[in-house]
Structure formats: structure tokens, C-alpha cells
Amino acid sequence: MILGLPRGIGNAVFLPGLFDCPGMLCYKNLFSARCCVMHAIEVDGLTKKFNGFTAVDNIDFTVDAGELFGLLGPNGAGKTTTINILSTLLDATAGHGRIFGFDVARDKHEVRKKIGVVFQEVALDVKLTGKENLEFHGMMYGMAREERREKVKEVLELVELTDKADALVETYSGGMKRRLEIARGLVHKPNVLFLDEPTLGLDAQTRRHIWDYIKKLNKESDVTIILTSHYMEEADYLCERIAIMDNGKFVASGSPEKLKDVLGGDVVSLELEGSAGNLIAYLNDKEWIKTLAEHDGVLSLTLERGERRIPELVTAAQAHDVKVACVHLRKPSLEDVFLHYTGKTIRDREASQSERNRAMMRGRMGKRR
Numbered sequence: 001m002i003l004g005l006p007r008g009i010g011n012a013v014f015l016p017g018l019f020d021c022p023g024m025l026c027y028k029n030l031f032s033a034r035c036c037v038m039h040a041i042e043v044d045g046l047t048k049k050f051n052g053f054t055a056v057d058n059i060d061f062t063v064d065a066g067e068l069f070g071l072l073g074p075n076g077a078g079k080t081t082t083i084n085i086l087s088t089l090l091d092a093t094a095g096h097g098r099i100f101g102f103d104v105a106r107d108k109h110e111v112r113k114k115i116g117v118v119f120q121e122v123a124l125d126v127k128l129t130g131k132e133n134l135e136f137h138g139m140m141y142g143m144a145r146e147e148r149r150e151k152v153k154e155v156l157e158l159v160e161l162t163d164k165a166d167a168l169v170e171t172y173s174g175g176m177k178r179r180l181e182i183a184r185g186l187v188h189k190p191n192v193l194f195l196d197e198p199t200l201g202l203d204a205q206t207r208r209h210i211w212d213y214i215k216k217l218n219k220e221s222d223v224t225i226i227l228t229s230h231y232m233e234e235a236d237y238l239c240e241r242i243a244i245m246d247n248g249k250f251v252a253s254g255s256p257e258k259l260k261d262v263l264g265g266d267v268v269s270l271e272l273e274g275s276a277g278n279l280i281a282y283l284n285d286k287e288w289i290k291t292l293a294e295h296d297g298v299l300s301l302t303l304e305r306g307e308r309r310i311p312e313l314v315t316a317a318q319a320h321d322v323k324v325a326c327v328h329l330r331k332p333s334l335e336d337v338f339l340h341y342t343g344k345t346i347r348d349r350e351a352s353q354s355e356r357n358r359a360m361m362r363g364r365m366g367k368r369r
């Protein structure tokens with residue numbers, strides 16, 4: 001390690017082929033202490049098809065070392081499939097994924113040493129204690145006894161489970177199990193941690209606690225985290241950058257603030273009684289309205305200084321014989337960003353995915369009969 005250079009740079013300087021910089025972001029001056037920084041994760045053209053159905057559709061992204069990156073999307077968007085490919089559990093149909101330069105299809109062994117995974121489904125041995133689960137994981141990774149003990153102690157402290165370490169996992173609450181899984185993902189000191197729906201099914205308070213652990217982990221260690229979620233507020237709170245995924249594609253990406261800024265200003269929602277009629281066409285011509293979407297009898301508009309425009313909007317509705325039952329004013333959320341890019345709310349998408357799954361099941365059952 002060359003002292004004075006940022007983390008990883010000293011090692012990178014002597015890598016063969018450095019100046020071709022595959023998977024690296026190059027800076028002009030080698031000695032400006034910012035010569036080459038390798039992306040922790042690099043994905044290009046990643047595609048996965050299941051029997052002709054495209055679950056992941058030609059996605060590209062990079063994640064910097066130490067970054068907390070989120071894949072946000074409704075049920076069936078393709079988040080888990082993406083994680084499974086990047087964690088070497090599934091082969092892509094096309095495209096590439098690299099973890100610190102190692103190809104997830106070709107260099108599976110190297111990749112597995114670099115990553116930790118917390119799966120969407122609980123994957124603990126409930127007949128073992130919390131500590132035993134962690135010890136066993138460390139043994140599977142060939143960690144020496146002393147190193148293992150030290151690390152197990154450290155990760156138990158991180159997720160505040162030290163006092164429960166010797167209790168059987170079957171006595172843990174849902175939130176404690178999730179914390180233990182996060183701890184397990186960290187035992188073998190991975191450089192990259194995949195968290196697939198880390199708070200799925202947990203109550204709001206427990207979810208908040210898990211968020212705190214994830215934040216702390218990201219702040220206090222140099223592990224790169226990629227998490228998936230379909231909770232918009234989770235991604236908003238935790239992630240430095242996110243990619244919004246829908247039907248296997250990325251529909252938008254950037255920091256939560258930047259994504260919300262695209263909508264600009266405030267969101268005014270008009271709850272209508274009856275149809276919007278010609279009101280939408282009328283409002284579409286107004287240059288002060290940045291975005292406009294109608295959904296389930298609610299007209300959502302983004303505009304600057306929303307509170308000043310409300311009277312004008314209500315008057316316009318009256319002039320077009322549209323009755324307004326209620327008006328809401330708020331700052332844009334990622335839910336609005338999703339609606340803006342997909343024309344649907346995340347809940348609608350989930351409902352249509354459930355319908356697709358039911359139709360698939362009906363098809364299968366029909367074939368069996």
C-alpha cells in the first residue's frame with residue numbers, strides 16, 4: 001500500500017494492464033492521488049430470460065467502492081434476479097457483471113470471496129444459536145478459529161445481538177433474525193454486501209432499527225452495499241444513489257434528491273369526483289405545470305410554489321365542470337418519481353404482477369389437468 005494514496009489505489013498502481021483500465025474510472029494525473037479507482041460493481045447489458053420471458057432487460061450500472069446503492073422496484077421488477085446473477089447464483093442470458101473486476105460468470109470463486117449476501121428469504125438454521133449460525137458461516141469460508149471468534153463478536157455487537165448470541169434462533173423475533181442475517185453476511189469480511197429486501201415484512205419500528213444498522217455499517221466500514229427494496233421511503237432514506245426498476249428495465253437512476261428534483265417544486269393532488277374530462281388537456285398547455293398524471297381519480301401535478309396555484313387549479317376544474325373533492329400539497333417523493341416514469345403507482349404494478357403470476361399458475365394447472 002502506498003501511503004498517502006486513497007484506499008485501494010496503492011494496490012491498483014501495480015496491477016498489470018492498469019492503463020487499459022478495464023472496469024476502472026481513470027483520472028488524468030497518476031500522481032494526483034486520484035489515478036484509477038476501480039468500481040466495486042460494474043454491470044453492462046445484463047439480461048436474463050426465463051423460457052422467453054425477460055426478467056432483466058439489458059441493464060447497465062456501476063457502483064463505487066463504499067457506496068450504498070439501491071435497486072428499487074415493485075414485485076417482479078427483476079431485483080432478486082439481478083442480485084442472484086451478481087452473486088453468481090444464476091447465469092445471465094446476456095451481458096456482464098463484474099465485482100472488483102472479477103467476472104461473475106467466469107470468476108465465480110473469486111467473486112464469492114468478495115461478497116456477502118442476505119437473501120430475501122430467511123436462510124438461518126433456527127435450531128442453532130445466533131452465534132453458532134455465524135461460527136458455521138465463518139467455518140464454511142475457511143476462517144481460522146481466532147479470526148472467526150473475533151469477527152463473530154464484532155458483527156454481533158454491530159447488530160446489537162450480543163446478549164442474544166447464545167439463544168436459539170427459533171426464539172428470535174423477525175427483526176432479530178434479519179439483523180442476524182446481516183451479521184452473517186459480514187462475518188467473512190466481504191467487500192460487497194448484497195441485501196435483498198432487508199426489511200421485508202417487518203413492522204415500521206423494526207424497519208427503522210434495521211435502517212440504522214445499515215447506515216452505521218456503511219459509515220463505519222468500507223463495505224459497498226447494494227440493496228433491493230420496494231419501499232420507496234427505505235431507498236430514499238438509505239441510498240446514496242438508486243436505480244428504479246420496472247419490468248426488468250431501469251426507468252431512472254441517480255440520487256434520490258436528483259430524481260425528485262426532476263419533478264421540481266411541489267406536488268399538488270386533486271381528488272376528483274367523476275372524470276377529469278377536458279381539464280387535463282387544458283392543464284397540459286400550462287407551462288408552469290411540470291408534470292401531470294391522472295391515476296384512480298386523482299390528478300397529480302408538479303409545479304413551483306404549489307400553494308399559490310391551488311386557487312387557479314380549483315377555478316380551472318370548476319370551469320371544466322369537474323368537481324374537486326379534496327386538495328393535497330406536499331413535496332415530491334420517490335413514489336411520484338415512479339409514477340412519473342412509469343405512469344403507474346408501485347402498488348398498481350404489484351397488483352398486475354400478482355395477476356400475471358396467477359395467470360401463469362392457472363396456465364400450469366390447466367396443463368396438468
Ligand SMILES: Nc1ncnc2c1ncn2[C@@H]1O[C@H](COP(=O)(O)OP(=O)(O)OP(=O)(O)O)[C@@H](O)[C@H]1O
Pocket residue numbers: 050055073074075076077078079080081082120230
Ligand atoms: N426461476 C424463474 N423462472 C421463471 N420466472 C422467474 C424465475 N425467477 C424469477 N422469475 C420471474 O422474473 C421476474 C422477476 O423476478 P424477481 O424475483 O427478480 O423480482 P423482484 O423484483 O425481486 O420481485 P420481489 O419484489 O417480489 O422480490 C418475475 O416476473 C418472476 O416471476
Ligand SMILES: [Mg+2]
Pocket residue numbers: 079080081120196197
Ligand atoms: Mg425479490
